[in-house]
Amino acid sequence: MSNDVRLRKGLEVELDIERMEFPNKGIAHYEGHKIAVKNAFTGQKVLARLTRFRATYVEAKILEVICRAEFEEDSFCEHFGKCGGCSFQTVPYEKQIEIKEGMVKSIIDSAIESYNENCDGFFDKCNYDLANYKLLPVVKNPRIFEYRNKMEFSFGDSEIGGPLKLGMHKKGSFYEIVNVDKCHIVDKDYRILLREVLKYFTEKEVPYYHKKSMVGILRYLVVRKSVKTNQILINLFTTSQTFEDESVKRTFDEDFVKFCHNLGLDAEIKGIIHSYTDSQSDVALAERFDAIYGEDKIVEKLFDLKFNISTKSFFQTNTLGAESLYSVIRDFVGETKDKVIYDLYSGTGTIGQIVSANAKKVIGIEIVEDAVKKANENAKLNGIENCTFIAGDVLNKVHELVEYDGGNKPDIIILDPPRQGIHPKALPKILEYSPEEFIYVSCKPSSLSKDLPLFFAKGYKLSEVRCCDLFTWTSGIETVLKLVK
Numbered sequence: 001m002s003n004d005v006r007l008r009k010g011l012e013v014e015l016d017i018e019r020m021e022f023p024n025k026g027i028a029h030y031e032g033h034k035i036a037v038k039n040a041f042t043g044q045k046v047l048a049r050l051t052r053f054r055a056t057y058v059e060a061k062i063l064e065v066i067c068r069a070e071f072e073e074d075s076f077c078e079h080f081g082k083c084g085g086c087s088f089q090t091v092p093y094e095k096q097i098e099i100k101e102g103m104v105k106s107i108i109d110s111a112i113e114s115y116n117e118n119c120d121g122f123f124d125k126c127n128y129d130l131a132n133y134k135l136l137p138v139v140k141n142p143r144i145f146e147y148r149n150k151m152e153f154s155f156g157d158s159e160i161g162g163p164l165k166l167g168m169h170k171k172g173s174f175y176e177i178v179n180v181d182k183c184h185i186v187d188k189d190y191r192i193l194l195r196e197v198l199k200y201f202t203e204k205e206v207p208y209y210h211k212k213s214m215v216g217i218l219r220y221l222v223v224r225k226s227v228k229t230n231q232i233l234i235n236l237f238t239t240s241q242t243f244e245d246e247s248v249k250r251t252f253d254e255d256f257v258k259f260c261h262n263l264g265l266d267a268e269i270k271g272i273i274h275s276y277t278d279s280q281s282d283v284a285l286a287e288r289f290d291a292i293y294g295e296d297k298i299v300e301k302l303f304d305l306k307f308n309i310s311t312k313s314f315f316q317t318n319t320l321g322a323e324s325l326y327s328v329i330r331d332f333v334g335e336t337k338d339k340v341i342y343d344l345y346s347g348t349g350t351i352g353q354i355v356s357a358n359a360k361k362v363i364g365i366e367i368v369e370d371a372v373k374k375a376n377e378n379a380k381l382n383g384i385e386n387c388t389f390i391a392g393d394v395l396n397k398v399h400e401l402v403e404y405d406g407g408n409k410p411d412i413i414i415l416d417p418p419r420q421g422i423h424p425k426a427l428p429k430i431l432e433y434s435p436e437e438f439i440y441v442s443c444k445p446s447s448l449s450k451d452l453p454l455f456f457a458k459g460y461k462l463s464e465v466r467c468c469d470l471f472t473w474t475s476g477i478e479t480v481l482k483l484v485k
Contacts, residue, residue, distance in 0.1 A: 006031055009050055012063065017044045022103040022446045023475035024087050035060050039087045041099075043069030061172075071095045082178045084171040086185065086473040093472065097138045100477040101467050104445045105135060108465065108481075111452040119457065133462040139328060142320040144472040146187040149225055149300070150317045152284050153180075153194060155201075155208035155218035164208060166198040166221060174282075175211065185473060189232060189265045190223055197221055200259055209239050211282065217241055219277060220284040224309060225267055227319040228301035232267035234260055235311055237275045237284055253292040260293075271295045273311055286311065297374075302326065305353055305382045312370040314347040321470035325441070325478050326354045328466050329414065332439050332482045333358050339411040342401060344394050344430065349375030349387065351414055351441075356387050361408070364389040365397050395426040401433075414439045421447030431458045438483040445479050455483050 007030070015028035017040045026040025034057040037048050045067040048060035072090040075081070080089050088096050112130045141147060156177035157165050170176035181194040201218060209216035220237035236256065243249040257272050271294035275286035289296070289311060297310040302323055309315045316322035333341070333355045343352035346364030348371050356362050356379075366372045366389060375389035390397065394417075401410075413435050415422060421444065422430070431454060438460065442448055452462070460483040468478040 007033055007050065007053075007058065009053070011050045013048060013050065013060075014066065015040075015046050015048055015060070017042055017046065017069075020099060020103060022107060023444075030058075033058055037062055041069045041072065041091065043071070077184050078182055079168075079178060079180045082170060083168045083180050083183075085168060087475055089473045093140075093144060096472065097140065097469060100469065100475070101135075101138050104465070104467055104477060104479050107445050107448055108133075108452070108462070111449050112456075112462075114449075115453045115456050119453075130456055130461060134464045136464060136466040139324045139466065139468040141318070141469045141472045142324060143318075145184050147318045147321060147470075147472065148186045148190075149227060149319050150315070151186055151190055151223050153221045153223075154282075155220065157208070164198065164202050164218075166194055166201075187225070187266075189225060189267050192263055192265060193221065193223055193234065196259075196263055200256075211280070214280065215241070222275075222284050222311070224298055224311075224315075226298050226300040226309070229299050230267045231270040231298040231300075232265060233271045233273065233296070233298045233309075233311065234269065235273040235275055235289075237277055237286065239278050240276045241278075243276070253290070257293045269294065270298045275311070302350060302354065305378075307348055307350060307378050308374050308381065309348065310370060310374055312368065313374050314368065314371060315350070316470065318470040321468065321478075322350070325468040325470065325480070326351060328468060328480045329439055329441065330355055330358065332437075332464065332480060333412060333414075340408050342410040342413045342433070342435075343389075343416075344398065344413060345416045345418065346375060346389055347371050347416070349378050349389050351416060352387050352389065353379055353382060353384050355414070356384050359386060359412075362387045363401060363410075365392055365394050365401070367391070367393045394430070395423045398426060398429050399432075409433055410435045412437045412439065414441070416441040417447075419444040419447070421451050424450070427451060427454050431455070434458070434485075436485055438481075440481040440483065442479045442481070443476070445477065448479075448481070459485055461485075 013030050017026035017028050019027050020042050021027055024039050026037045028035045036057050037060045040046055044065055046062050047064040047066055048062050050058055050060050052059040075089045153166055154177055155166050158176050165177040165179055167178050167180040170178045181191050206218055207216045208218040217238045222235040224233040253274055260272055272292050273289050273296055274292045275289035277287050297308045300307050300309055338360045341359045341362045343362055343364035346352050346366045349364055352362040352364045369391045372389050372391040379387040410433055463484045464482040466480050470478050
């Protein structure tokens with residue numbers, strides 16, 4: 001797109017938002033150009049500043065909402081507009097569902113339309129009706145408030161030289177932190193921890209880690225809490241600075257453990273972890289850790305199954321919502337007992353174990369070795385003997401599965417990839433197995449745009465689609481697709 005005189009970076013323009021694109025972009029037009037405005041809703045009139053020129057559109061940032069959409073309501077959280085989360089907070093719940101489902105349907109329909117227009121000369125097959133799929137009603141969140149079972153909070157400040165803060169990154173900021181101790185998507189124990197941990201380290205004058213100078217101690221507070229068993233895991237991340245001295249470390253850890261036990265939390269404290277990271281990356285990923293109290297895991301239940309969840313394990317961040325999501329997957333698998341199922345990107349083995357009752361055998365692959373270890377432990381814990389989980393990157397391991405399984409090919413492959421979708425080199429290898437069905441679980445529906453055409457080209461048709469709302473008040477949505485030969 002040419003950067004002409006009329007349209008330039010920094011130009012402020014009034015825009016009428018015409019429609020929305022996933023995840024949270026409002027689309028408008030100005031002087032014949034497509035403008036994408038983050039966190040804008042259909043029906044709004046906004047004042048926006050042009051920030052970046054892309055090949056086919058211009059990005060813009062909202063400066064002011066001049067006129068709200070007809071459906072909008074007042075926000076209910078005092079952190080709204082400051083915290084970077086819950087961008088759908090002014091949208092009534094039923095309208096959120098409608099918007100999210102509409103965006104997912106638009107992505108799928110566009111992928112089908114694009115495939116049908118461009119398959120000649122590029123793909124193998126074009127002559128079947130891809131658009132004739134069944135869009136099932138959205139599965140709503142069982143609990144629209146206090147539904148999160150994991151949160152990562154950061155230490156920092158809200159201004160240079162300001163007091164210590166603990167919470168979320170300020171909207172649009174890499175450095176500034178906003179206290180969110182009245183957040184509505186976590187329960188009381190999280191709010192107590194946020195408030196009291198901040199007070200504790202403020203009084204002790206423990207400094208946070210400064211990203212520019214790379215000096216300081218406090219980095220993150222990661223909290224996991226099980227809904228069904230009411231256990232909590234508290235994980236404090238610091239740098240290794242000052243902790244080379246064993247007596248300093250011991251005193252620090254003992255004092256923190258005593259402090260946590262005096263908070264009067266509703267949940268049972270199952271473990272308190274002290275994790276260390278000196279990485280310059282702003283990611284809560286431990287280079288090493290010590291369980292300074294209890295264990296480095298909690299137990300959660302899904303249906304009648306138990307799952308050990310460690311500090312490193314991936315687990316759906318909404319327990320009750322996960323049960324709804326996995327019920328859809330189980331329904332799509334069906335009741336047949338003689339199927340061989342591959343569970344790719346299997347995490348701690350939740351999906352594989354839940355569908356195992358409807359399978360002859362389940363084999364899962366997961367790149368995180370700790371998660372694989374927990375998956376096999378969980379299968380043993382639940383008395384499931386037809387599930388096996390192996391460690392490795394799907395890209396490098398998937399071609400070994402048939403040999404690993406003694407020559408049996410899968411009847412069903414379940415795919416639950418990370419947000420960016422399936423690796424472009426891995427998908428062709430996966431498709432070579434040519435199972436009767438694929439069940440694709442997507443937490444970022446826009447990734448489907450690049451993946452679906454390859455399924456269509458190999459003779460698969462979209463049969464059913466169902467969205468599950470696990471992330472109320474945000475733009476997030478889980479989508480489950482069933483593709484059949």
